[in-house]
Amino acid sequence: MLKKGMTAWLVLPLAAISLAGCGNMPETKEQPAGAVPASGNAPAELVFFSNSADSQESFNERFGDAIRNKFSNYTIKYIKKEKGSLLPDLIASGQPIDIYWESIGGFADGLIGFDMQYDMTDLAKKYKVNLESFEPTIMDALKQLSDGKLYGLPVFNNSMVLYYNKDIFDKFGVPYPKDGMNWDEALELGKKLTRSEGGVQYFGLGVTQLHILRMNPFSLPLVDPKTDKATIGNDNWKKLYSSVFINPAQDQGYRAKIEENKNKLPSETYDPFTKTRVMAMSGAITSLPSIRAEELSAFRWDMVAMPTFKELPGVGPQAYPTYFSVTKQSKYKEQAMEVIRFLASEAYQTEAAKKGVFMPVLKSDAVKKAFGQENAQFKGKNIGALFYNKYAPIPEKSKYNGVAQSMFEKVIGDLALGKTDMNTAFRTVEEEVNKAVEAEKKK
Structure with a gap:
């Protein structure tokens, strides 16, 4: 049945x-x-x-x-x-x-x-x-x-790793990232590379939101499988949204790109890193070299472990x-x-x-x-980055995670642009997810 x-x-x-x-x-x-x-x-x-x-x-x-x-x-x-x-x-x-x-x-x-x-x-x-x-x-x-x-x-x-474009780092004379960075260190490095040069806007740091939400190191499901309610009220979501989505996008050039993309971060797709090559560091899935093999062959890239949160030293994203x-x-x-x-x-x-x-x-x-x-x-690649951190525990999955995903993502652009505050945005997400889950139950 x-x-x-x-x-x-x-x-x-x-x-x-x-x-x-x-x-x-x-x-x-x-x-x-x-x-x-x-x-x-x-x-x-x-x-x-x-x-x-x-x-x-x-x-x-x-x-x-x-x-x-x-x-x-x-x-x-x-x-x-x-x-x-x-x-x-x-x-x-x-x-x-x-x-x-x-x-x-x-x-x-x-x-x-x-x-x-x-x-x-x-x-x-x-x-x-x-x-x-x-x-x-x-x-x-x-x-x-x-x-x-x-x-x-x-x-x-599968999991996540931080890829970086050596050519961009060399162009601006910035030292390469290293395994073992925390988010504060990664953000400071990203600021040095978010700049406009020769009519080209470069972005220091971006993370694919689809994957970090699913594999977040705090081991949070999007929907609590026991209550069928959105987990967005957990304070650890605030830490993740701030470090991964909001703080990297504070430069005006970065914000202009979000507006041009109709409230979507440039890191929502792999293109800024692999195709147009304007993203210096990209947190993405470990299968990226298979997915974009030809594009990656056109420039000098490498990888380091995903940055960690100070509350979770040595703990990376979840396995998938x-x-x-x-x-x-x-x-x-x-x-x-x-x-x-x-x-x-x-x-x-x-x-x-x-x-x-x-x-x-x-x-x-x-x-x-x-x-x-x-x-x-x-x-010559830093293969050890793939296994540098421990995997975060995988939380129990709710069958309504898929219902919640787009709603967790939808507010990211407005938050990065400062059009809304986090408390207001998260209340909206919570209301919409809970409403959608109840509608799904009635089908």
Whole structure:
């Protein structure tokens, strides 16, 4: 039975792009806990689906070809989300889905919302999956989503990092940013680079609001899952909005750009950093080098860890993992589990990390150090920035977060321009979110 009032939580861009140039993953033999009895390698057709709308090419490059090399007796089929093959269409037509994958934001609405969840605990024990090998916050969040059971395993991860344009820093003779900065230090650095030169307005610092709201280091959900009320009244939201959105935009040239953008910060998109190259520092998702590979190749860039808040030393943004799940309706649960275990294995995670395909989900230092070793794009880059800070705990997700997102974002422009004060803006957000949630409940 489908849940009423389900709201889609937008999937981060990594899941919706083709990672060109990564190549096929080589066959890997190791598993997280060594060899175990297989399911007999009986032939099976395993059908994959995700609400990410990932392309066939991207699926094959990241997962499909490696799975086919490892399990030659399995037929691997991927159904791309598109008109006529949306999840409700597939379920209505009786099309089986053996393995469903989804980012943490859409996991509950997809897998659980369509009653496809299956407790994989016994399968994990049978195939000796070491659940302690994964990043703890990623598994803690999965337990929350699974109501204490095991509805999936993490396969790839995302988070945030601070990218910077070396050319802009060199142009103005400003020292490069460093790992371990707090927000006060980052803001002071940004002020030195927010200036107009030769008819070009440069912006010192910007952060993509979509991602920092979702992965905020204070571990705040947008909507409290227990009360279904907006959390905007929490004082930590004031600290985040001030440091991340308002304070970087106090220069008149910065404000003029916001007005030109119809109350949208220039950092709302990646373009000012990767395309027009007027943003000196950009806090963005860790998958940006995959999303904008060609644009990034045109200038000298690097990265450092996201600045931290003084109240949370050493704590960065949250992880944003994607989980792979054996579904309730699958006729090939053991074969599906074998495949997922392979994707979560240290061997596969290492190979994927070397190619810079995605951030690993394992806590192994060896896997983390392997990141980007075989990808020329990351040569000479500060890879350690990706893992410099601890992940903030992932809060319990409300199914109404998606309803609240646009309302949390809508007031940012007016706040940055000084057209409203924070108390007034936050009261408006609170009223609108709570009203929208109640309307959603009645659908």
